[in-house]
Amino acid sequence: MNKDATFSATLSLTLVLSVLTPVSPYRLLTCCNTDNLTATSQFYHNLQILLESLPSNTSLANGYFHDHIGDGNDRVYGQALCRGDVNRKDCMKCLENATQQVMNMCKRYEDSITWFDLCQIRYSSRNFTSMMEYAGKYPPQNSLRKSVKNPNKFGEKWIYLMDTLSVEAAFKNSKAMFAAGEIRVSEKETIYGLVQCTRDIPPNQCKTCLDSALGDLKTCCSKREGGTVISANCNVRFELSLFHNASNPQLTWSVSKERKWKKWIIVVACVLSALAILIGLGVVYVRRKKRSRKDEVRSQSALLHHAASPTRNVKTNSFALVSYEELTVMNLATIRAATDNFSDSNKLGQGGFGSVYKGTLPDGKEIAVKRLSMKSWQGFEEFKNELVLIAKLQHRNLVRLLGCSMEEEEKLLIYEFMPNKSLDNFIFDSEKRSKLDWKTCYNIISGIARGLLYLHEDSRLRIIHRDLKPSNVLLDSEMVAKISDFGMARIFCDDQNTVNTQRVVGTYGYMAPEYAMEGLFSTKSDVFSFGVILLELISGKRNNGSYLKEHSLTLIRYAWKLWKEGKELEFLDPLMLESYPIDEVLRCMKIGLLCVQQDPIDRPNMSSVVVLLASGAISLPQPRQPAFARAQVAQMDHSSITTQSVNASLTNSSISTSVSQ
Template sequence: MARDSTLVAFFLFLASVLFFIPPIDGNDPLHVLCPPEKPNSTFGSPFRNNLEQLLGNLASSTAKTGYSGSSAGDGNGQVFVQALCRPDVGGSACGDCIRIASQEIMSKCNKTDADIWYDYCQISYSYSNFSSAMTYLGKYPVSNNQEKNVSNPDEMNTVLKKLMDRLRSEATSASSVFAAGRSKLSSQEHVYGLVQCTRGISGNDCNTCLESASGDLATCCSAKQGGIVVSRYCNVRFELDRFYNLHSKGLGKARMILLVTWILAGALLLSLGVCVARQRPKRITTGDEDKDENVLLQELAKPDELSVSKGDLEYCDDMLVMDLETLRAATANFSLTNKLGQGGFGIVYKGILPDGNEIAVKRLSRKSWQGVEEFRNEITLIAELKHKNLVRLLGWGMDGHEKLLIYEYMANKSLDVFLSDPTKSSQLDWRARYNIIDGIARGLLYLHEDSVPKIIHRDLKPSNVLLDTDMVAKISDFGMARIFSERQNVANTRRVVGTFGYMAPEYAMEGQFSAKSDVFSFGVILLEIISGKKNSGFYLTKRASSLLKYAWLLWNEGKELEFLDPFLLKSFPPADVRRTVQIGLLCVQEDPAGRPLMTDVVVLLESGPAVLSQPKQPAFSVGRDIPLGRLLEPESSCTDNVTASTMSPR
């Protein structure tokens, strides 16, 4: 009888694995995103009526295929809607989830652009076409903070990365752009993962989005028992318990045949007895999901790549060297309330020292060879860069696997914060913005001309420009910077890293970079600062598809003042505005030879009225992020060493 009970339980377990169907989603969403309204958008009656019409038909249309995209109206009333369900849930569960989400997104967000995510579905609507700007913007549901920590975060981080890499590869080649699977975590445990993209994007865009989301997932949640990162174009998730359905097509004829087969097989198993199970040979595995942890660690990095000795760093006599306990106390044990930002190599926390001084502490990833290289290079190279327009590295701390970098604290965070928030943007008058532009220019000039060695930043963008209490601009994040020799002007790479929208065309398309690549990035930021608009999310589709094109059109028409941020209308000097727009357009010319050097830019910014050369048509780039995962790709031998530091101390 005991044997029969054991086999019955075993049979029921196998059946539940095969026919597991997830419950219907509840009314509480994972996350709702209602960004600030765009200046040229209006949530008026035409828009609302068209939105309600599309949402009303969304559940039925999405339940059939798991995806739906549609639009209605024109002009200010035009609205685009897309909905997505997980392929591992049935049409009924998909329809129910979309129906709930349609009601909730209307009640929670009266804006012209919104997203809502549930376990099994998501809905996005906007006044602009979704294909116009594929920008990754990951969000972390509150549920991530409620998970208990795992016993071995290092092991989890390694196994999770391998699992997400495998699932990403499977999803980008599948018609459903979806994949789910598991990897062995220990002799008794597995980690289960799921990745998915919306079906309206290309395989390359899907891969880019999933790389970014997987990197964020590892940063936020690899030490926990589960986590989710959601975005408009993709989402990723993992748990220690299986949360997805192994079969996605419902109980059709094939499944009914399987059900009958399982019943017969169960009867046969009962007659054979438990001795059959005892005689079963030990399973031999060869797949990635069951590789030994030691093998995974060996594949991740060579042992010598993971070592940094304190003796290598002792010569830094003018730097703070702090023990782990002091930094734990300063950051309230790396509390989430003190979190300032995060990236592929670690998280940055605000800290307060016993003497009251504020610092920013970057806690590097514990099993990342990039993080180790960043730690070494920040201390041996970046620490030597001292300029009022560069963020200073103050010191370091190391204890076992813990590697921490200490920066000066920047009270006003990043320039990106001001450009993204109309309320904060209104606080910057023309003089403040002009000083920020001049500060960035001087910082780049130091890197290109005055520092030894010469450094090309390669990832200059508003989020990497920090602002101190006096709104002095300081360039940060040298994770993608490259060293140039004194006589070197240009280098090539097969590993293009950075952010589209700020990358020079010769770098984005051909892998060629130089000081002129940084000049291009500077030009984009300059135009963003004076217009109050971001190139990476430009929506003025009637006249121009990018901020650079918009600036070019207005300049050609002699209407530069229309390019100005409306908040500056009371404080701008017209001559300075025209000259600054012209400098920005000179910096973003498609041909690097036509762009000025930073020496010339600083002179032009400070010399007052001057005769400037006429800019040619700029490169019309749009915004899309390249995730830090691309750093794992090999680089050509013709380039110098990479410095690695991806998180800014904000």
């Protein structure tokens, strides 16, 4: 058993259970780090003893208890925590239910952590006590919360509440490390909040954990009526209905306690505001009368220049990014005419930040227009990101940016049109797939590999795509593969190998484990995504499906199982067995397995992949057990749901399960 691997790095199963109401109890169960335990092993025996003792010991110890049983490699460490406002009876009942679920779902695993609404329980083969580990998770209910009517006032109040409670839990109530309270937004609306840490970490680490959780909470839920973020050592939650049982909330703030302005101050403020408005209207009127078309073009150029400026380079601040002189700025009227004023009949897809439309320019050239949301800050960031990246990238296997426009609050990106749409239309459509010969398939695989190699090593900037999947691989009229959608891509400095982020974005099933679980991404993250696409293409199956139902195998686990058993041919699409060169297809399967290895170090870089694809004479190393090959898929509740995000390509829409934490 590997004692040095961190809990988050070895996480191989996350199961989120919920019901479709914002205030329902959330539950999350994780099992990880090997599934080889048997009922006869000493570790399993120690685990049973430990789990049986935790509910009663925790309830007697005022809601928190940790212990270990066994020696050497068979030692098991355990921890249980009840919410600070729960009585002993409810604490014990919750933990009994939690331990039962753990034994049902995770008894073959060395690590597990389970969250219920009133308690959490954790065990591991390593000593995790007194160690702060943050990997914030969003329960699916967050996306179901309604938006608030006055987000500025609402956000100011709940952030003040949660920040105050964090200080209370970490420093003023450090023995329990729990705080709950409320704040009045209006006469009819009150926000209720709760924060909590496990009691094995010191106050400063508790505050650090809570600050990280609140940062994620602001990202997901600052304009919603409620939200929750949970992690191994802390959790935070706020709602518009009372959900906790704290008899003496630590913070109450009613409207009557807010500072009242004096009448004369109000009068002066109103007069000054009126004067400012009148002066402003006068200035606007004069400027509009004097503004010429030349001024308008300059204004637009300035906006584009600002959009293309770098946000930040912590190493050197020296990126020579795209400037507006390098772009073709298109007239909004021309684009409206080309797309028939963005008519639904020309709509190709709908994405999270906007829509994609087909258009035809006056000279007959077909284009794809990405129309980003007018009011979305994230839409502007995506617009800026694509300007920074694509305008400087020129390669046969990358989609080409033809121009852009920023007029009348519109943010438009214009690309070459891809008549054959995206790769997923061919992989998962039996009729279209039957028309693909092996030469075309092989060229598509090689094209994706060469495009990634250009991004990683050969372009002016070192780019990590972060959201490579079949719907983001487009096909031109000659079936040449072109990588698209750089809204989530990131630039690396020359001396950077790995970057950490607390906001994980992408699509579940294609994200490398170190990125999905720890927020660590590198060029090897894209290699993992490439490997998944390769396995999907030669099998005709989706990675987020389930194969061999009795074992609930994902595509990667299914491929690995057949490879180990020498039954590789069973993995291939039957069409390939009939007409494709079996040796080449099996070689591609082996390359795919090498690309989805658990450890990024074991995955080849894209330059090696391109060489291996081009030359069948080079021998391939034997793949090791791939990432997520140990995952167990468990069903605890038929009402469970998965978070979904809609991702638009330049040619079609696709719905995929995603993680944005």
